[in-house]
Amino acid sequence: MADISGKKQAQERVDRIHAFRRELDQLARDEALILSDEQRVRLDDHLDKTLGELAGRFDVDVSESQKQISLAMRIASALGGLALCAAVFLFFYRYWGLLTTPLQLGVLIAIPLLALIATELVSTKERTLYYTSLLALVAFASLVLNLTVLGTIFNVAPTQNAFLAWGAFGLALAYGYRLRLELAGGLISLVIFVAASITALSGGSWDAATERPETFLPGGLALLAIPLVLRHGKHSGFPAIYRLCGLLFVFLALLVLGNEGRLTFLPFTRKAVQGIYQMSGFGAAVIAIWAGVRHRLTESVNLGSAFFAIYLFNRLFVWWWDWMPKYLFFLIIGLIALVLLAVFRRLRAGSAKMETA
Amino acid sequence: MKRTGLVFAVGVVLVSNGIALIGVARNRAGGPVETIELTERELPLQNTDQENSGVGLRLQWFGQSLPIADIALDQTKLEKVGFDFRIPAGMSGKDLALLPRIAYVALEYGGEVWEQWLQKAENERGQSQSTVQRSGVTGDLERDRMTVSHLVPVDASTSMPDLRRLYPDQSKYLIVRAVLVARLDEVKDPITQTVTSYNCVGYVSEILPSYINVPLPYARLLSPLKPQTGLAPRYTVTLKYGRNLEPWVADVKLH
Numbered sequence: 001m002a003d004i005s006g007k008k009q010a011q012e013r014v015d016r017i018h019a020f021r022r023e024l025d026q027l028a029r030d031e032a033l034i035l036s037d038e039q040r041v042r043l044d045d046h047l048d049k050t051l052g053e054l055a056g057r058f059d060v061d062v063s064e065s066q067k068q069i070s071l072a073m074r075i076a077s078a079l080g081g082l083a084l085c086a087a088v089f090l091f092f093y094r095y096w097g098l099l100t101t102p103l104q105l106g107v108l109i110a111i112p113l114l115a116l117i118a119t120e121l122v123s124t125k126e127r128t129l130y131y132t133s134l135l136a137l138v139a140f141a142s143l144v145l146n147l148t149v150l151g152t153i154f155n156v157a158p159t160q161n162a163f164l165a166w167g168a169f170g171l172a173l174a175y176g177y178r179l180r181l182e183l184a185g186g187l188i189s190l191v192i193f194v195a196a197s198i199t200a201l202s203g204g205s206w207d208a209a210t211e212r213p214e215t216f217l218p219g220g221l222a223l224l225a226i227p228l229v230l231r232h233g234k235h236s237g238f239p240a241i242y243r244l245c246g247l248l249f250v251f252l253a254l255l256v257l258g259n260e261g262r263l264t265f266l267p268f269t270r271k272a273v274q275g276i277y278q279m280s281g282f283g284a285a286v287i288a289i290w291a292g293v294r295h296r297l298t299e300s301v302n303l304g305s306a307f308f309a310i311y312l313f314n315r316l317f318v319w320w321w322d323w324m325p326k327y328l329f330f331l332i333i334g335l336i337a338l339v340l341l342a343v344f345r346r347l348r349a350g351s352a353k354m355e356t357a
Numbered sequence: 358m359k360r361t362g363l364v365f366a367v368g369v370v371l372v373s374n375g376i377a378l379i380g381v382a383r384n385r386a387g388g389p390v391e392t393i394e395l396t397e398r399e400l401p402l403q404n405t406d407q408e409n410s411g412v413g414l415r416l417q418w419f420g421q422s423l424p425i426a427d428i429a430l431d432q433t434k435l436e437k438v439g440f441d442f443r444i445p446a447g448m449s450g451k452d453l454a455l456l457p458r459i460a461y462v463a464l465e466y467g468g469e470v471w472e473q474w475l476q477k478a479e480n481e482r483g484q485s486q487s488t489v490q491r492s493g494v495t496g497d498l499e500r501d502r503m504t505v506s507h508l509v510p511v512d513a514s515t516s517m518p519d520l521r522r523l524y525p526d527q528s529k530y531l532i533v534r535a536v537l538v539a540r541l542d543e544v545k546d547p548i549t550q551t552v553t554s555y556n557c558v559g560y561v562s563e564i565l566p567s568y569i570n571v572p573l574p575y576a577r578l579l580s581p582l583k584p585q586t587g588l589a590p591r592y593t594v595t596l597k598y599g600r601n602l603e604p605w606v607a608d609v610k611l612h
Contacts, residue, residue, distance in 0.1 A: 090408060097410030097580070101572050105378075112370050120363050139366070147373060152413075153572070154381040155603050157534060157565035165373035169366055176362010203439050204456030205536045211456055262454035267445055270452045 007178075008236040010058035017047050059127040070128075077130040078181065081137030088138060089145055096149070104153055108146045112169075115139035123177050136173045136182050143169050160196030160206045163189045178234070180241050187245045191219030202265070211263055213253040220249030244299045247288060251307040254281035255314070281311045293347060305344070312336065384599035391598040392607070393466070393531050397590035399506045403568065404584055412576040414569045414594065414606075416533075418464060418508040418561065419471060430513050430537070432557040438513050440539045442557050450541035450555040461517045461602075462535040462561055463524045467507035474509075475501050503589050510561045513537060517602070534602050536563040566603065569596070575609040 027033040035043065051062050061067040088111065096104055119135040126132065147162045170186020173179055195215035196206040209215050223246030227239035257264060258281050261273035268276070288304030291297065313333065320329055395416075403413035432442065438460040444450055465471065479498055508531065514520045517532060524530035539559035543552045571579055571594075582591060595608035 093409045093411065094407075095410055097412060097576060099573075109370065109374050113367065116363060116366055116370070143370060143373075146370070147377065150374065150377050151566075152411075152568065153570050154377075154384075155566050155569055155605060156377065156380065156384075157601075157603065161376075162373075165369055169369045172362050172366035172369060176360075176366065199456065202456065203458060205459045208457045211454065262452050269447045 007058045007060060010054045011060045014051060014054055014060050014062055017051060021047065073128070073130050077134045078137075081134040081181075084134065084138045085141035088142055092145060092149070101153060105150070108149055112139050112142035112146055115142050119173070119177065129177065129179065132177050133179050133181060136177055136179050140166070140170055140173060140182055140185055158207070160193050160200065163193035163196065167193055174238070175235065180237055183238060183241050184245055187223055187242065191216060191223065191245070191249050194219040194222075212265060213256045213263060214265055216249045216253045220246045220253065222246070223249070240297070240299050243297060244303065247300065247303045247307075250284060251281070251303065254284060255307070255310065258311070259314070259318070278311070278315065282308065285311060289347070293350075309340065312340075380601065381603075384601040384603045385605070387600065389597035389607075390600060390602075391527055391531060392595065393527070393598075394593055394595050395508075396593050397585075398504060399508050400569065400594050400596075401586075402579065402582060402584040410580075412571040412579050414571060416508075416564050416567045416569060417506045418510060418564065419474070419506045420509070420560070421506075430510065430559045430561075434513050435537070435539050435557060435559040438515055438537060440537075440557075440559065442539075442541060442555075444541075444555075450543060450552070453541055455539050457536050457538045457562060459534060459565065460513045460515055460537055461520050461532055462510050462537070462564075463512040463514075463520050464508040464531045464533060465511045465524075466529050466531065468509065468511070468529065470511060471507055471509045475505075500587075504587050510535070531598075532602065533598075534565040535561045536565065538562040569604055569606065571606050571609070575606050578609050578611055 024033070024035075028035070054060050055062050061070050092107070092111075096107075099107065115135055115138045119132055119139055122135055123129070123132040144166060147165060150156070151158055151162075167186045167190035170182050170184075170189060172186075174183035174186055192209070195209040198215040198218070199209040199212055200206040202212070204212070223242045227242045232238045254277050257277035258274055261268075261270035261277070264273045266273050266276070285304045285308035288300045289308065292300030292302075292304055316329075316333065316336070320332070324332075399417055400414040401417055403415050405412065436442065439458050440455055442453070442455075444453060475498055478501065511530075512520060512523065513535075514523075520532050524532070537559055538561075539557065541555040542558050544554045544556055545551065546553050579592065585591075589612075591612055593610045593612070594606055596604045597607045598604045
């Protein structure tokens with residue numbers, strides 16, 4: 001087990017063991033492979049011991065029911081975290097008018113620090129990280145509240161720099177406690193910071209970044225590049241979050257620019273800009289699917305396929321909706337969906353062949 | 358790693374708060390650069406409810422977010438703050454999406470422009486959908502003087518000292534940082550409906566900051582009041598602006 005460094009890998013090994021056992025039973029029923037009683041006992045002992053060790057070391061789910069309960073716990077943890085964040089916000093707003101400015105300031109700084117201490121204490125007591133994740137989410141929301149209200153109290157004009165602080169804080173929580181939700185929060189904040197800074201450097205108001213969606217492309221592309229250059233040995237689930245966030249920013253920016261060519265830095269006509277970004281959108285989706293299939297990146301394949309379909313239907317809607325009878329429009333959409341299914345089926349078959357090879 | 362993460366996270370909290378507070382201290386160091394007294398017309402109460410115990414005011418100016426060429430900023434002023442109205446070859450004015458820009462704006466308090474508008478409103482009284490009406494002016498001179506904000510944006514620049522040199526009277530001109538929005542409006546031939554030219558239109562879309570927090574003890578004076586419109590002002594607020602043009606409430610007087 002020396003080669004297993006993270007919970008994700010441990011869970012994959014557990015799943016493989018379960019699949020192996022099911023297949024062994026099937027082979028025995030088909031009389032294709034029948035182990036002697038002694039072999040079976042030795043094998044079962046070994047597998048049970050391995051499962052026990054994995055469960056003890058990584059707290060993985062060793063049964064299907066445990067897996068389902070874990071999923072429910074993750075959902076409860078995320079929802080509970082969000083509800084606690086709302087409680088912190090609303091509680092502060094309900095009473096802050098009764099406090100003097102120094103007291104307001106003290107409370108605002110103390111809340112994220114207390115939430116951090118609670119996160120640290122809980123993380124030492126549990127291996128599953130459900131409560132840790134919940135408290136870390138509260139800490140993250142508390143810093144958002146802290147900097148937002150600090151600006152309000154002293155009438156400071158908002159700047160993009162707060163996103164840098166939130167991004168750094170999210171990353172510190174994510175890497176410190178192996179939390180994926182906080183990683184996503186941190187990465188999104190950093191991409192917004194980069195986009196707003198580019199907008200401000202180009203002479204615009206920083207909060208007008210959405211009026212130049214190109215400003216989100218460098219941050220999005222950087223997130224895609226990071227897993228290629230940075231190894232995440234102990235955080236095996238993190239590269240998927242980087243790719244997911246990066247692809248989302250890139251695909252959304254290309255989608256907006258493909259429809260609104262005015263919102264660009266490029267010195268071309270609106271139609272030319274829209275054409276460039278429509279082609280880029282399709283190209284990016286195809287690359288994401290191809291790279292996902294090749295390197296077994298589920299999130300890349302799923303998101304690439306979803307956006308390929310969105311780009312396609314968006315174009316068809318723009319071109320045909322106004323002049324085509326509606327039944328014909330939907331008929332064509334249905335036929336295109338069938339063609340896409342055939343293409344994906346071929347892709348799937350190709351992928352299976354590659355796996356076998 | 359866990360300990361490093363904790364230390365780094367604590368560091369982010371302390372450093373970000375430290376930087377913000379240094380900014381606040383720098384703003385207020387050396388006393389205010391501008392002091393002005395405004396009434397409820399210019400600083401109406403922000404809507405509050407049981408869920409929010411804070412008291413806040415919103416800085417309101419005349420013709421807020423209205424692209425009215427003759428009270429807003431003309432092409433020369435807009436170009437001075439960086440708006441480029443040139444239409445690249447092969448494009449139309451409609452294709453030009455100018456980014457909002459942050460600039461210094463001089464707000465005149467109850468000056469000539471404001472009086473002209475009141476007069477115009479009285480002349481156009483009764484005409485529905487006139488630009489005057491959209492600006493919130495009713496045409497009832499006495500009432501408008503009492504209820505409509507007296508602050509009018511009259512000039513913009515990328516340099517605060519330049520603007521102060523042009524408008525040195527601090528009791529009449531307030532200089533603030535603001536977000537400006539500009540665009541090209543088509544001018545069409547009334548008969549053929551073809552575009553003959555473009556009008557450069559620009560206006561203040563937001564004053565930075567427009568929400569002004571009222572701290573204790575002044576908040577106690579204002580908290581019993583409910584937001585109102587179209588009535589005589591009930592209070593006067595003394596606002597002081599620091600080096601970063603960030604204001605704070607220095608006094609509140611109930612009428």
